[in-house]
Amino acid sequence: xxxxxxxxxxxxxxxxxxxxxxxxxxxxxxxxxxxxxxxxxxxxxxxxxxxxxxxxxxxxxxxxxxxxxxxxxxxxxxxxxxxxxxxxxxxxxxxxxxxxxxxxxxxxxxxxxxxxxxxxxxxxxxxxxxxxxxxxxxxxxxxxxxxxxxxxxxxxxxxxxxxxxxxxxxxxxxxxxxxxxxxxxxxxxxxxxxxxxxxxxxxxxxxxxxxxxxxxxxxxxxxxxxxxxxxxxxxxxxxxxxxxxxxxxxxxxxxxxxxxxxxxxxxxxxxxxxxxxxxxxxxxxxxxxxxxxxxxxxxxxxxxxxxxxxxxxxxxxxxxxxxxxxxxxxxxxxxxxxxxxxxxxxxxxxxxxxxxxxxxxxxxxxx
Amino acid sequence: xxxxxxxxxxxxxxxxxxxxxxxxxxxxxxxxxxxxxxxxxxxxxxxxxxxxxxxxxxxxxxxxxxxxxxxxxxxxxxxxxxxxxxxxxxxxxxxxxxxxxxxxxxxxxxxxxxxxxxxxxxxxxxxxxxxxxxxxxxxxxxxxxxxxxxxxxxxxxxxxxxxxxxxxxxxxxxxxxxxxxxxxxxxxxxxxxxxxxxxxxxxxxxxxxxxxxxxxxxxxxxxxxxxxxxxxxxxxxxxxxxxxxxxxxxxxxxxxxxxxxxxxxxxxxxxxxxxxxxxxxxxxxxxxxxxxxxxxxxxxxxxxxxxxxxxxxxxxxxxxxxxxxxxxxxxxxxxxxxxxxxxxxxxxxxxxxxxxxxxxxxxxxxxxxxxxxxxxxxxxxxxxxxxxxxxxxxxxxxxxxxxxxxxxxxxxxxxxxxxxxxxxxxxxxxxxxxxxxxxxxxxxxxxxxxxxxxxxxxxxxxxxxxx
Numbered sequence: 001x002x003x004x005x006x007x008x009x010x011x012x013x014x015x016x017x018x019x020x021x022x023x024x025x026x027x028x029x030x031x032x033x034x035x036x037x038x039x040x041x042x043x044x045x046x047x048x049x050x051x052x053x054x055x056x057x058x059x060x061x062x063x064x065x066x067x068x069x070x071x072x073x074x075x076x077x078x079x080x081x082x083x084x085x086x087x088x089x090x091x092x093x094x095x096x097x098x099x100x101x102x103x104x105x106x107x108x109x110x111x112x113x114x115x116x117x118x119x120x121x122x123x124x125x126x127x128x129x130x131x132x133x134x135x136x137x138x139x140x141x142x143x144x145x146x147x148x149x150x151x152x153x154x155x156x157x158x159x160x161x162x163x164x165x166x167x168x169x170x171x172x173x174x175x176x177x178x179x180x181x182x183x184x185x186x187x188x189x190x191x192x193x194x195x196x197x198x199x200x201x202x203x204x205x206x207x208x209x210x211x212x213x214x215x216x217x218x219x220x221x222x223x224x225x226x227x228x229x230x231x232x233x234x235x236x237x238x239x240x241x242x243x244x245x246x247x248x249x250x251x252x253x254x255x256x257x258x259x260x261x262x263x264x265x266x267x268x269x270x271x272x273x274x275x276x277x278x279x280x281x282x283x284x285x286x287x288x289x290x291x292x293x294x295x296x297x298x299x300x301x302x303x304x305x306x307x308x309x310x311x312x313x314x315x316x317x318x319x320x321x322x323x324x325x326x327x328x329x330x331x332x333x334x335x336x337x338x339x340x341x342x343x344x345x346x347x348x349x350x351x352x353x354x355x356x357x358x359x360x361x362x363x364x365x366x367x
Numbered sequence: 368x369x370x371x372x373x374x375x376x377x378x379x380x381x382x383x384x385x386x387x388x389x390x391x392x393x394x395x396x397x398x399x400x401x402x403x404x405x406x407x408x409x410x411x412x413x414x415x416x417x418x419x420x421x422x423x424x425x426x427x428x429x430x431x432x433x434x435x436x437x438x439x440x441x442x443x444x445x446x447x448x449x450x451x452x453x454x455x456x457x458x459x460x461x462x463x464x465x466x467x468x469x470x471x472x473x474x475x476x477x478x479x480x481x482x483x484x485x486x487x488x489x490x491x492x493x494x495x496x497x498x499x500x501x502x503x504x505x506x507x508x509x510x511x512x513x514x515x516x517x518x519x520x521x522x523x524x525x526x527x528x529x530x531x532x533x534x535x536x537x538x539x540x541x542x543x544x545x546x547x548x549x550x551x552x553x554x555x556x557x558x559x560x561x562x563x564x565x566x567x568x569x570x571x572x573x574x575x576x577x578x579x580x581x582x583x584x585x586x587x588x589x590x591x592x593x594x595x596x597x598x599x600x601x602x603x604x605x606x607x608x609x610x611x612x613x614x615x616x617x618x619x620x621x622x623x624x625x626x627x628x629x630x631x632x633x634x635x636x637x638x639x640x641x642x643x644x645x646x647x648x649x650x651x652x653x654x655x656x657x658x659x660x661x662x663x664x665x666x667x668x669x670x671x672x673x674x675x676x677x678x679x680x681x682x683x684x685x686x687x688x689x690x691x692x693x694x695x696x697x698x699x700x701x702x703x704x705x706x707x708x709x710x711x712x713x714x715x716x717x718x719x720x721x722x723x724x725x726x727x728x729x730x731x732x733x734x735x736x737x738x739x740x741x742x743x744x745x746x747x748x749x750x751x752x753x754x755x756x757x758x759x760x761x762x763x764x765x766x767x768x769x770x771x772x773x774x775x776x777x778x779x780x781x782x783x784x785x786x787x788x789x790x791x792x793x794x795x796x797x798x799x800x801x802x803x804x805x806x807x808x809x810x811x812x813x814x815x816x817x818x819x820x821x822x823x824x825x826x827x828x829x830x831x832x833x834x
Contacts, residue, residue, distance in 0.1 A: 001800070001803040001804055003549070004548060004549065006552070006803055006806065006807065007547075007548040007549045007551070007552035007553075008548045008552075009807045010552040010555050010556065010806070010807050010810055011548050011551045011552050011555060013807055013810065013811050014555040014559075014810070014814070015381075015384070017811065017814055017815075018376070018377060018380060018381040018384070019381050019385070021377045021818075022377055022378060022381045022382070025377065025378075052412060053412055053413065054412070055410070055411070055412045055413075058368070058374075058409045058410070061374060062372060062373070062374050065373045065374050065377070065378060066373050066821075066822065066824055069373055069377075069822050072822055075815075075818055075819040075822040075823070076819070076822060076823050078815065078816065078819035079816075079819035079820050079822070079823040080823075082816055082819065082820070083571075087571075087772045087773055087776075088771070088772045089769045089770065089772075089773070090765065090768060090769035091769065093823075107762075108582070108583070108584060108762070151765070151768070152765070153761060153762060153765050236823075
């Protein structure tokens, strides 16, 4: 090719790309929210003299143009494909894929955080639960099934359980590790699949001394597609979305969920939440500090207090066949010291602490 | 503002390019001046005033030096210009270092000033000094237009991290320069190449270093991986920045000097410093070493000259003792090479000379990478198994494997292998045609890939900004 023509092509391409993106970014309206990243996007900064002098105006502008860049998700995917497939990096921003399962590495083990969680369980027990039947169980995150076997960095799960078992006293441990498999989890999300949890629910109930026998025939499965789990957006990699199912029956449909935060009733499942930011909020509205599910069809007056994280939202409805009410407490959003302002601990109650390993390892999250 | 940012690439640069090429020639320098001032103001609103004052001082001193030529006090304006140039540099960069050491020596308790270092101050100060010294020497004509002089100093491609462009280099181009598609396309090539070095290689290596440094899971191997990856990161970071500066300069019609020439293939430390940060090396040579007598003095005086120059080179890089030691470390090798080692290295097979040189360069960057002498000692102990660490661990092996392709590409790209291969292929008519056709496509793909990395908001520091 004639060098001059080549120079012209290179010059025009460069100018077209720079100018094209400049104009497109200026013309297209800003987005408020990134559904793939599940976060609010930075909006155009307001111009003030103070910000201008301090330089924060331009720092905000940098973040703004980064967040609002046209085809942002496509570029994130190009970067992910580049680093993951072209440069053969083992992970992209700590996220990796094995057999279409997306997972985010959790490493290393945070002994202090685990110890802190164990102390918190003891604290709650000593304050409110003396004399009650108390159990705890730990839900392994997906890395337990995927990481070490495939050459990824992995938590020392045995060490973690040893810390918990040594430090949580007078609380019965129910082991779920060998009971679950990677098939029990969504491909694109960190959570487990409700439709695969019947055995786990039975195991937990049995561990608490309740002889619950449930089968899939007792439920009607409702489906949503496509379910793009939180890891799909974070990974920005091309992976097929999941199908989300929830199991329902007349007991669950008739149950009433009272939300202490907004002081209002709702249902166990909220299908409209599937279109929201986090489709997993279909189960008990997602992150809530304190909920009470009342089983209107119960033939007993048993009550379960479930100290839980988001994994608890999908398994709790399966316990309804055994209880007249279930109180769900999320200690990430509610302080231990005020629990008795809302919960009557004087009744006979079963108590289950159910947390996933990622939460236990990620710092002092329980208040 | 940094070149490797969306705000520079897709807002500042297209607007400046459009304005520059749309206005008549007599206004082009004005476009560059105001855009450069805005560029600096974007990152350093307060210190912009300092930069403008330094430019004004440099310009006025140039005029004064010119007027004083042949008079009894001819040296006075030169000394004044050096004091006015170096004064702010010492104050902003070295004040706390001097206070800390004064407190240590005299057991005093002078409070630290904790002043932020103005970005690029070390670079533009050296540019201004080179100008006033050259005016004094009669090497360049005095520039009486403050706007032109400020444009020379503050021109955004080289303002923040060099190369240190001397006034003589672009004196004529300030007044008159050619714009052509060849120049512009060359500029685009260099700019995209520099951006790729910075964003795809340096930043990714930086991620690896950060992952290995900021963990409790250290091993002997992790210290060695850091020791190897860090010089590569600095090289791609800084040479990438220089490529971008040279490329941007060329788009606007300026010819900037080369700053790097595959330094890691050097057969000696002497050669390394002819290939690494060339504009700084030649600055110290021309404005410090040669005026002190260079090597046309006795052997002992020559050694003193080398030590002084490399003490200053180290100190220029940072107000910490590890930088001073880093400079003196090179002084030691340069003296040894001058006296005995050079002839030995020359006789050795090239591969051995290069490996030996590379090893000592690698060691020097451990010193360079540390936050103080103490931290560098810890790194050396880690590398040589004195910290009771395992040889390796899963954490190190995982990241070594994860970054192995990047490391391999980086090692290869730090040598002239790619460009030699390309040149050889261009020798064949058919492959030359393919390369010629593919080049624009490769440039576009690279630019889009770089954009993707920037949009993903990856790790993006600029190492040489702190100097």
